[in-house]
Amino acid sequence: MSRTLPTAGARPAALALGVLWAFSACGDGPAPQRDALTASPAGPHGGFAGGSPAPISAAAVQAALRMSPVPPAPVDPTNLFDADPQAAELGRLLFHSTALSKDGDVSCATCHLPEQSFVDGRRLALGVLPLERHTMPLWNLAHQRWFFWDGRADSLWSQSLVPIEDPLEHAFTRAGVAHAIHDDAELRQRYERVFGALPPLEDALRFPAIARPVPANDRAHQLADEHARAKRGDEEHHTHLFGSGFRHPHQRAWDAMAAEDQEAVTSVFVNVGKALAAFQRLIESRDAPFDRFVAGLREGDPAGVASLSDSAARGFELFVGKARCISCHGGPLFTDLEFHDTGVPEVPGAPVDDPGRARGLEALRAFEFGVRSRWSDDPEGPAGVKVDFLPAAGHAHGPGEFKTPSLRSVASTPPYMHNGAFETLEEVVSFYATRETARATGTTEKILVPLGLTKEEQADLVAFLRSLTGAPLDLARFAAPNR
Ligand code: HEC
Ligand code: HEC
Structure with missing residues (x-):
């Protein structure tokens, strides 16, 4: 490569x-x-x-x-678990799990159907809400350099985190992901075998069921907001969603958590992305x-x-x-x-004016899980040269x-x-x-x-x-x- x-x-x-x-x-x-x-x-x-x-x-x-x-x-140095068969098997479970979605009805396989060449046959994808882009195939992903049509993710493991918190796709939260693994005996056992013990998620005061940091000015969130407004039919009331002052309920729950608990939940989330990548790199x-x-x-x-x-x-x-x-x-x-x-x-x-890579680059610069971030397993390494x-x-x-x-x-x-x-x-x-x-x-x-x-x-x-x-x-x- x-x-x-x-x-x-x-x-x-x-x-x-x-x-x-x-x-x-x-x-x-x-x-x-x-x-x-x-x-x-x-x-x-x-x-x-x-x-x-x-x-x-x-x-x-x-x-x-x-x-x-x-x-x-090639093995991705930013993901220590990339070539780990147990991580891949966990990744397969997660890929098919609808428990990682808002209403329990969307999984990666909803749009990336294995029996349909890992796509859905639709013109534009449909998750919890309609998307404005077409579902991408998943062939030979280990060789890719940028992910998404606009390249807004720079590794396979970090790409895999985006749909889970995207309000149009799984519309879920990272705290929800940690709980879903914790509450499922098989997922939990497989997770802990690869990544070690989960944090004490049974402590509901420390670990709310639903919580995440909500990105500002994110396209998917703007679209989700438009859908919500159209549904309610009250233009006026909700136009301020992305304006000053408003804090999304997921964000409020997140802000109420201790920093080290936020850290523990995000670690679980990142590990989920690394397991999903270990599975997807086998799709050749x-x-x-x-x-x-x-x-x-x-x-x-x-x-x-x-x-x-x-x-x-x-x-x-x-x-x-x-x-x-x-x-x-x-x-x-x-x-x-x-x-x-x-x-x-x-x-x-x-949209006729989808800015594609131009906006993808902006998103990449603000990306929480980039190859140079502390969540990468090789933040100083050669994979970072591209950014x-x-x-x-x-x-x-x-x-x-x-x-x-x-x-x-x-x-x-x-x-x-x-x-x-x-x-x-x-x-x-x-x-x-x-x-x-x-x-x-x-x-x-x-x-x-x-x-x-x-x-x-x-x-x-x-x-x-x-x-x-x-x-x-x-x-x-x-x-x-x-x-
Ligand atoms: C200037 C670069 C360029 C050239 C030259 C080019 N392509 Fe493409 N091709 C692209 C890009 C970029 C896309 C995606 C465009 C988009 O979705 O907006 C694409 C998409 C495609 C797709 C759709 C694949 C999919 O999964 O959606 C096919 C098939 C394809 N090209 C075949 C060809 C063929 C055949 C030729 C020669 C006649 C060709 N391309 C020439 C850049 C190019
Ligand atoms: C609602 C349908 C839908 C769901 C659910 C979904 N995806 Fe996708 N996937 C898409 C669409 C649409 C794109 C392109 C989006 C874009 O470019 O903005 C995409 C892009 C990708 C890509 C990028 C491929 C490349 O060549 O750049 C990967 C990898 C991927 N998805 C994996 C996943 C994983 C893993 C999950 C589950 C955690 C998932 N997807 C859930 C529709 C979906």
Whole structure:
């Protein structure tokens, strides 16, 4: 992974072909691939061992070798429990637990359904209240650098805490989380085995059932407030919710707690995030037809090469060539891990002016659980480099920039884009090919111009995207455990 690159959050200066392949070309990840690259049987004319010609150009062969396989999941140094199987098993229970929500009816799996490729199929997500963004897939998360469409979390464990206290998603509190674990014999036993004894939560005076610090000026809280006002129909009375003087009841309960009890509750909460991360990093998309094709190229095995249909092979040639998809979707995860404005069209229910990364950066600066915070297990370490070089406020990111999604297993996760604007991969490809539905935002990446692709070429690109679907997971490992 290119975690050591000090370009964190910075807008790439140029989108020159190949510049953004840093992911596969350096860092601790794919060293074996580089060896394979030099030892590759693929010759200058795209031939592979046995003398038969590869079905793609020599340049495309070189690109393909850099894009497969997905390297082993790196361990996150900011989470001491990242690779701990017992933490992962606890994480699985927590992922499926509706006890970590306001009314006991929302879990992570409400929106990230294991049997549905860890998404919900909805255009915009629905938790306790409607969200204004589309649910993201959870494939190969250990390789990601920023989390959420706007990258407002900088580690997987800290990301996992946000939905729990988000008033639109689980609408729960960290004190509630500690109690839910304490009150469930199995959760408690598993928690204490990994993280040690819980604080004395039975002391109801010291540990209220519901309490948390409520962030100021947080988008989800503003939206929840709007929903509450609309429901009550009394504009006047509640407009001051985010004004001066008002203290949220969760905050009042929190303020009444002793500092060391707050600390103990937040520790439990942080550990929950670390266990959730240990579980989620096991969700891997590997061994797609494209990977078997690349292994075939590398090993000179025609059977492997035949894993890609002719149409998909032509699609790959376009992907790395004329269609320039690789400028942003490069590397084994098919993402540069950065943010761009692609001019995705408006959809009802999602704001047309979602500021994306610009607001994500602001939230990241104020983030309680950042990689440099005291809750990180390696606050001084290299994982923090990415936040040391964040661009200054108001610079570098225009509105409408969102994280480039990984394209691994993309065919299994419709609809697409941060607002779910497109139902099918055909629609996505036509969006890039024609730009007819693209919004003219003024900040759209200049590289995105009509590509002049024929209908057949568009179908080839879609066939290629379909070849990125990984081998099926053993769902028994990811489903709700029988309890
Ligand atoms: C109400 C539906 C919903 C629930 C419940 C939910 N999520 Fe999500 N998840 C989303 C949406 C929507 C996004 C993108 C939100 C954004 O960018 O603002 C997302 C983003 C993510 C991401 C970021 C992926 C990436 O590539 O950046 C992770 C990881 C994740 N969720 C894990 C979880 C975990 C763990 C839980 C339970 C604690 C959870 N989610 C609960 C809908 C949900
Ligand atoms: C300038 C960078 C850039 C280029 C070039 C680019 N993409 Fe994207 N792609 C993105 C970003 C950013 C998103 C998310 C946009 C959003 O949600 O607002 C995205 C989203 C997607 C998605 C939806 C994935 C999902 O899970 O929602 C697909 C599929 C996709 N791109 C395929 C392609 C193809 C095929 C090409 C070439 C024709 C291409 N992209 C070119 C940056 C790029």
